[in-house]
Amino acid sequence: MNIIELSGITKTFGSVKAVNNLSLEVPSGSIYGFIGPNGSGKTTTIRMIMKIMYPDSGKLLVNGRETNLERLNDVGYLPEDRGLYKKMKIGELLQFHGELNDGTDLPNRINYWLERLELKAYKEKKVETLSKGMRQKLQFIATILHQPKLIILDEPFTGLDPVNADMMKDIILELQQQGATIIFSTHDMAMAERMCDYIFMIYKGKKVLDGTLENIQDQYGNDTLRIQSDLGAEALKDLKGIENVNNFGKLQEIRLEEGVDPQKILVELLKKTRISKFELTKPSLNDIFIRIAAPERKEVTHA
Amino acid sequence: MHKIWTLFKREYRAAVRTKSFIISLLLVPIMMGGGFVAMVIMDKNKDTDDKKFVVIDHSGLMIDPMKKALEKRNNEEIFNSKTGEKIDAPYVVEFMDPDIQDPETQRLALSNRVESQELYAFIEIGPDILHPAGENKQAYLKYYSQHSFNDQARYWFQNVVNNSVQKIRAAELNLDETQAKDLLWYINVEGMGLVTVDKKTGEQVDAEKTNELQTFLVPYALLIMMFMLVMMSAIPQLSSVMEEKNEKIAEVLLGTITPFQFMMGKVMGGIGVSLTIAAIYIGAGVFTLNYIGMNSLIPVDVLPWFFIYTILFVLMVGSGMAALGATCNDNKDAQSLTFPAMLPTIIPMFLIAPVIADPTGPMATTLALIPPFTPTIMVMRMASTVTIPMWQPFAGLLGVIIFTLFSVWIGARIFRTAILIQGQKPNLATLYKYAFKG
Numbered sequence: 001m002n003i004i005e006l007s008g009i010t011k012t013f014g015s016v017k018a019v020n021n022l023s024l025e026v027p028s029g030s031i032y033g034f035i036g037p038n039g040s041g042k043t044t045t046i047r048m049i050m051k052i053m054y055p056d057s058g059k060l061l062v063n064g065r066e067t068n069l070e071r072l073n074d075v076g077y078l079p080e081d082r083g084l085y086k087k088m089k090i091g092e093l094l095q096f097h098g099e100l101n102d103g104t105d106l107p108n109r110i111n112y113w114l115e116r117l118e119l120k121a122y123k124e125k126k127v128e129t130l131s132k133g134m135r136q137k138l139q140f141i142a143t144i145l146h147q148p149k150l151i152i153l154d155e156p157f158t159g160l161d162p163v164n165a166d167m168m169k170d171i172i173l174e175l176q177q178q179g180a181t182i183i184f185s186t187h188d189m190a191m192a193e194r195m196c197d198y199i200f201m202i203y204k205g206k207k208v209l210d211g212t213l214e215n216i217q218d219q220y221g222n223d224t225l226r227i228q229s230d231l232g233a234e235a236l237k238d239l240k241g242i243e244n245v246n247n248f249g250k251l252q253e254i255r256l257e258e259g260v261d262p263q264k265i266l267v268e269l270l271k272k273t274r275i276s277k278f279e280l281t282k283p284s285l286n287d288i289f290i291r292i293a294a295p296e297r298k299e300v301t302h303a
Numbered sequence: 304m305h306k307i308w309t310l311f312k313r314e315y316r317a318a319v320r321t322k323s324f325i326i327s328l329l330l331v332p333i334m335m336g337g338g339f340v341a342m343v344i345m346d347k348n349k350d351t352d353d354k355k356f357v358v359i360d361h362s363g364l365m366i367d368p369m370k371k372a373l374e375k376r377n378n379e380e381i382f383n384s385k386t387g388e389k390i391d392a393p394y395v396v397e398f399m400d401p402d403i404q405d406p407e408t409q410r411l412a413l414s415n416r417v418e419s420q421e422l423y424a425f426i427e428i429g430p431d432i433l434h435p436a437g438e439n440k441q442a443y444l445k446y447y448s449q450h451s452f453n454d455q456a457r458y459w460f461q462n463v464v465n466n467s468v469q470k471i472r473a474a475e476l477n478l479d480e481t482q483a484k485d486l487l488w489y490i491n492v493e494g495m496g497l498v499t500v501d502k503k504t505g506e507q508v509d510a511e512k513t514n515e516l517q518t519f520l521v522p523y524a525l526l527i528m529m530f531m532l533v534m535m536s537a538i539p540q541l542s543s544v545m546e547e548k549n550e551k552i553a554e555v556l557l558g559t560i561t562p563f564q565f566m567m568g569k570v571m572g573g574i575g576v577s578l579t580i581a582a583i584y585i586g587a588g589v590f591t592l593n594y595i596g597m598n599s600l601i602p603v604d605v606l607p608w609f610f611i612y613t614i615l616f617v618l619m620v621g622s623g624m625a626a627l628g629a630t631c632n633d634n635k636d637a638q639s640l641t642f643p644a645m646l647p648t649i650i651p652m653f654l655i656a657p658v659i660a661d662p663t664g665p666m667a668t669t670l671a672l673i674p675p676f677t678p679t680i681m682v683m684r685m686a687s688t689v690t691i692p693m694w695q696p697f698a699g700l701l702g703v704i705i706f707t708l709f710s711v712w713i714g715a716r717i718f719r720t721a722i723l724i725q726g727q728k729p730n731l732a733t734l735y736k737y738a739f740k741g
Contacts, residue, residue, distance in 0.1 A: 079558065083551030088313075
């Protein structure tokens with residue numbers, strides 16, 4: 001069963017089509033990753049799902065309902081731009097958000113989540129005393145406090161250190177196991193690859209990818225080589241049949257031109273240097289993203 | 304409804320828990336009544352040092368009567384009759400012959416003495432004050448001082464001179480004291496209310512004497528209070544919403560509540576704040592008036608209307624302010640919109656005098672039935688001593704309810720569209736677009 005169904009959704013701002021004839025189905029209980037370059041229409045799509053904005057045309061069902069005049073209490077939303085009342089105390093703020101969403105057992109749940117996200121000591125402090133990362137965690141608690149069935153997170157990991165990002169990732173996975181559907185937008189392709197059951201990419205308002213990671217990678221075939229050699233990126237210079245090189249320093253990921261035999265590349269490389277790794281693989285999500293969002297560039301990216 | 308209630312609670316607490324709320328609660332009445340209090344304090348702490356005057360009497364008639372009056376004043380009137388404490392300054396008068404040859408030089412010399420504070424003032428009495436009627440008569444009484452506009456001494460000399468010449472004129476006509484009093488008796492018109500019938504007992508109730516204080520003070524106080532309530536609870540909605548928009552709080556909340564619920568929660572919070580302030584001020588006012596034995600000034604019949612109209616007025620102005628706040632991107636935008644949006648609140652302040660002077664006149668009646676002005680003007684008229692036709696408060700209320708619903712509807716539409724739009728300057732064209740085209 002789908003918790004969200006978008007059918008032919010279009011949203012225009014002036015002369016710009018922010019979202020163009022978008023159709024999408026989000027199955028219940030899944031983690032759906034929204035990816036796309038800045039300004040591609042991710043946030044607009046999320047805002048329409050949240051009914052903060054209304055589409056110009058198309059049909060949008062959340063939990064099977066279309067009405068624009070009400071808000072569903074079993075949805076939790078973490079917007080891209082964090083906004084909290086700075087003068088409120090943390091405990092009061094969470095109580096306010098919990099009440100606004102018809103949450104139950106709020107005092108215990110507030111204590112639980114503050115403890116879990118290491119904010120318990122700040123419960124009686126004002127929001128303005130918190131660091132940016134702490135505020136992000138606080139807003140995350142406000143999003144999930146009322147145990148929503150659908151959780152929409154717009155770039156939830158931005159601004160978090162690796163420890164906190166990992167902590168949030170674990171919680172998101174835990175919430176999924178408890179039955180929640182998670183939608184999150186991100187620029188962190190590795191995180192999307194690891195966490196998402198489905199990935200949707202929007203580019204210039206149009207859907208360009210939608211499916212499981214395997215399905216998406218299958219569309220691009222085995223055209224990627226991961227190579228480790230003594231010469232590193234130098235070994236790849238003047239090599240024919242290479243469309244793009246992604247240099248990670250100790251490892252180079254290359255995209256082959258269509259119809260090029262990887263064995264020929266291996267032979268050419270062995271003439272130049274000693275090879276310690278040569279792997280033919282599917283393109284990473286990051287590579288697919290770059291292929292779509294910057295197709296004209298033949299860049300060498302230093303990760 | 305519970306979402307509006309939750310937002311209401313937050314808004315109410317956020318407003319009343321601040322130090323600025325407590326300070327304004329205390330400061331506003333102090334500022335409003337500050338002048339009155341200052342007058343009382345100054346009156347109680349009068350300067351009791353001698354005040355020196357020079358009198359130039361061209362008539363030659365006033366020296367003796369003035370000396371007698373001065374003696375009485377300085378020996379009796381400036382002392383508290385019970386405690387004997389000196390409560391006012393003695394007047395010390397130097398009588399000076401007029402300089403017929405060079406009166407201007409004499410006046411300049413005296414003016415210099417006043418300026419150097421040797422003298423408090425000097426007075427010039429014209430030669431013809433006894434019989435001023437006729438051509439080319441010089442029947443003047445001139446008081447030269449640095450602050451002659453509002454000076455008690457000036458009125459004291461005026462009374463002494465007039466009383467004295469009246470006595471001399473009566474004597475010239477051989478009138479005794481009673482006849483003289485009859486001749487000079489001036490009858491003041493007495494302001495009365497109307498004779499009414501008690502609805503419960505059916506008995507006729509005599510007309511009451513019009514209380515001058517009530518005529519002005521009660522309508523004025525209620526108008527000022529309504530103005531204050533709107534200023535403290537509805538006007539701040541503009542900056543509050545603008546802040547929520549710029550701090551991105553609005554988007555967080557709009558994921559949970561509709562724009563209408565958001566706006567209504569905020570405006571209801573404003574109503575809560577205004578009712579709290581009203582309850583405090585009116586409670587304090589009623590207590591004070593009871594305490595000083597002036598409870599007849601409490602407009603018991605008008606107070607329910609006052610509360611109803613105040614709630615609607617805050618709702619009307621507050622929803623407009625919230626909507627405008629949603630269109631603002633920065634303080635500059637907010638400043639440019641605040642003044643025009645406040646006009647319905649400010650304009651009645653300039654109409655206090657004409658409305659109180661003629662509460663049933665065409666101007667007051669018409670303004671009272673124009674919804675943005677109804678709450679203030681209607682309450683002012685109802686609090687006056689004049690009885691206005693009973694249909695008018697109800698008609699005004701109906702108009703205000705319809706206008707408030709319209710204002711909330713338009714406000715919600717503007718709010719809904721504008722709250723997430725950044726960078727668009729608010730002007731009439733954009734407001735129209737937000738309101739009617741979405």
